[in-house]
């Protein structure tokens with residue numbers, strides 16, 4: 001047994017999955033077998049995309065140097081003159097020597113040739129942006145940045161449905177802020193009220209289970225569940241629940257976390273059908289893992305009117321510390337429509353709320369309300385994602401756009417990222433002798449390991465039943481941490497079944513995944529010994 005009583009374990013189970021995992025880290029670090037400490041609990045990638053970062057650094061160097069033209073007082077400089085800035089940047093860069101300099105030249109030209117943007121204007125936005133000597137203007141999204149990110153999302157996830165020219169963007173401090181802002185504004189605008197029904201696809205990233213339950217929101221959840229026996233694919237029957245008009249919103253992660261599955265064509269069609277029966281359905285679609293499946297098709301591309309897109313650069317580019325996310329809404333969308341249908345009292349209240357922000361608050365779009373609410377209305381004039389962050393989003397986007405024509409499949413960086421998590425997935429599953437899902441709709445970013453199934457496969461049904469009956473949910477994880485130094489996350493916190501554990505294929509050196517597989521089997525073996533001892537005493 002581990003050193004926790006059943007009571008302790010019950011207490012632990014009340015905590016969120018990530019909080020439990022934090023406790024286990026401490027155990028794992030001084031594990032009894034002095035194994036190396038392996039934390040496969042975090043979804044944080046252990047890789048970074050390099051060239052866009054180097055390009056960012058070059059823009060900072062150039063910008064500082066160029067700023068000395070107007071004020072040059074030791075370590076104080078002024079604003080840079082924008083006239084002729086593209087020419088001066090190109091003269092500063094050395095494309096023969098630095099790959100990132102060549103990238104910047106190509107990127108500026110791409111903005112001009114393909115996106116029809118003005119070269120000087122683009123360079124001025126980037127250099128001023130990375131220097132960061134002005135508030136973000138326009139506050140919601142910088143002008144060229146919006147065109148660039150829109151084109152990026154178009155290629156990455158809309159699969160040929162042309163939406164880039166009808167989508168408004170609000171870059172945010174990661175998808176995290178996007179989620180917080182979305183719930184807050186939906187509630188402030190009476191689009192979601194206490195007691196309203198919202199649907200959630202489970203298992204899901206824990207915050208989506210926690211936020212709606214909080215007192216501020218107090219929403220009633222409708223579960224659209226998927227199961228391992230179907231390879232975690234969602235059954236269209238589950239999606240039919242969305243057709244009920246009492247379901248106000250659908251909060252969806254696609255591809256999923258922790259089950260790592262993309263909604264396939266059948267599921268997407270079912271969503272479209274449900275919206276014909278429930279046309280005012282508001283969908284918030286978190287698509288941060290989109291690039292990890294080939295030919296990803298966003299829910300936004302299927303039902304753009306109903307969907308708020310949430311995207312993050314964090315996972316693909318290894319930039320969680322940067323906080324780079326974005327919200328996208330179609331010019332024509334259900335959120336604006338639902339605001340227009342509010343009763344007179346609610347409208348009057350909202351006109352007052354936003355009356356200090358705009359002259360005609362009744363016409364204020366939901367996406368602009370998100371921006372104003374993100375700074376508590378009063379600080380709207382200093383709203384918006386920091387300009388250096390917005391330029392970093394542009395530079396990650398452009399690198400992808402320069403290496404693909406369309407569709408996102410021929411970006412070597414993305415190919416490498418997919419191969420990396422896939423290799424770790426294969427190693428883990430082979431070491432455990434667990435069944436693999438090698439279909440294209442699996443991102444391989446996380447695995448959800450069914451310990452009971454593994455127990456049955458390795459030692460038989462009776463042992464499985466013993467394991468499922470006799471132990472607290474977190475016991476297995478605690479042993480794994482305490483004895484073997486391996487930290488995984490409990491799947492129950494994600495809405496998975498008891499006995500399902502999440503392994504992240506993002507966070508550890510590739511060689512460790514076979515080790516983790518072996519350690520999981522070792523812990524099972526321990527349990528099996530206890531099981532045999534008990535049986536022999538009977």
Ligand SMILES: *Cc1c(COP(=O)(O)O)cnc(C)c1O
Pocket residue numbers: 043173174175176177205253257286288311312313314315320323324325
């Ligand atoms: C990691 C993750 C996020 C957080 O994204 P950030 O941009 O880093 O805030 C959001 N949603 C899901 C499903 C995630 O896995």
